[in-house]
Amino acid sequence: VEFMAVADFFMTPTAELADIVLPTASWLEMDYVGDFWKRHGYILPRRKVVQIGECRSDHEMLNDLGPRIGQGEYWWKDFEQGLDYILHPMGLTWKEFKKMDYIRGEVQYYKYKERGFSTPTRKLEIASTVLEKMGYDPLPQHREPPESPVSTPEVYKDYPYICITGVRPPGFFHSENRQIKWTRELHRDPIVEIHPDAAAKEGIQDGDWVVIESRRGKIRQRAKLAAGRDPRILSAQHACWFPEIKDPGHGWDLSNANILTEDNLEGMDPAMGASNLKTALCKIYLEKAQGGRS
Template structure:
């Protein structure tokens, strides 16, 4: 890299606002694009005036000179590309962080042109989620509808209930009882924040169904486990990239293994058994309807074609504008203003941090990051594959050499990473590329090879024993702080065992018959 901005985790919003300050104050914006296609530039300019690189330096740990250099580099080289991962969405500042970052390509004109952000051709309509079929009064019962309008309410593009609110309702019955749960391909005990609360919530259900490929620790809790199909056992209509749909593929079923069924067919069969008004058609019929909505062919024709790639056009906004009330990119969002949200991006310090909670930082001086992808696995999946486990047999936490030396630990030592919520045991990996004030803990770990209990070692090295699902929440999206939390690293001999629930005295499993690991 010409400039490496190794920022403090959880301060991406401050960095983006400071870069906007530089671009606007130095007149590096694409004035023609801004004048024609952006709404609220003057308001944005006024908002970021106080967010100077000097203001951002102590917050982000990035020097003011580096922030200026990065902003100038991004603005002056056209086209430019801005990419990010899901880490920026794992704090309560999620929504405004994303909006601040979105302003960078917008004011520099890096929108829908070669080498910059592009909008897809979108030859398919949205997958029919049937939200429009649900009566308005029923939609308002969606948990989170009133509190998180961008996630669950009137501003939601893909309305979803708020998970912490669902979990609270399961445990308390407020605002109404939730007595049964249905989990599709989600090892919740390994991948949800605050694993202890996730366990207590699932155990509070009267009835739990898990549709899974493998007998995970979460599936072991279920009253009923349904065997689901792999990608080779399903017909599917993938359109890539996800929000672009520049290529549509006919993914065709090649094998049928035992009674495995794809997720959509399970849902459709439930609708048939309940005799619902909608949702009883097989997936192939849904695919056919989606294709014929805008194209002159259906599912069978696409299977013969293999794939379809529409002709690509750049600068599509020149024909119809942008899908906003003003027809422009709204740096100042009119819809957010109407709904009572701040229409401009802003900075918010993470609720648990050296700045917000210095007394906690005195006991837990390191900043925790977790969730980085491990090339050999996908989330908590594939730990039972011997070939993959050869490449990553045990969980590792990354420490800077100086941090490891100060703690008196070495590469390969087992340590306990601890937060105020719990403990997680992993092996030390020395990595000079991480900031000495930060520790990275791998997530998704469990041990399928451990057959003596149904938890398969899920509590020993569980990164989400350290994380939280507690408020404060992002008022728009309901996100909570999964990263940039405070932690410490302790030698194993100086630490207590991680929390684990009581287990059944007897345990019978047929996993050896159906999973590759133990064969």
């Protein structure tokens, strides 16, 4: 990457590698029209509480950047005008709206009886006419991922477990909040859940440090025995990094489940472009260098 700019609340591993870091404002540090995109009908003025240093909202940054790259006609003089634009259908400005508690539009039920559903045909579409027009299968189907016991049985012989990577530990949001002391106290180590039968087969006990390995790489996490699933399934936490490791990468590749998953274009979903984050074939074994137990 020749040039990288990062806007973030904290100095993350990505931010430390950036050419420019822009301190961004949290939701408490900016004015905004709250929840206007949801379906409950309420909107409320989310008033700025405090200014921290030079922090600015993403909206303000983009509103200033747009004219500088030749897109001035698509942006406003300042972002307050952007808030006025959102509120314009109600005949309000931000200055007027921020003095109010909330507004709720008129509630109307069974709208589909009068104007149909929000589809091109105005009908409830079991088969998607949008996908069909794009040349894709309009019906939901089960398709084996590119790497699975069925799609790649030869790989499955050497990597007999299916690793999913969607666990969301409370206190973290993807890679966020790893550097906050009390959230790390809640979750000190990255965890991989393994069925007790699979653990016994591999000589793994609860709390052992283990290595999870796919064709693309390997990581280390601490094992946690968890029943209630197919014994072939491993569930590894993702987005792990370690603030206590004092280098710009902060150990991002030591326990990060992204090391295991496939990210090439050929393996992505052809219609949606999603990568296969839930189906990496892998093997798991005790981390012998550390004795596995600590």
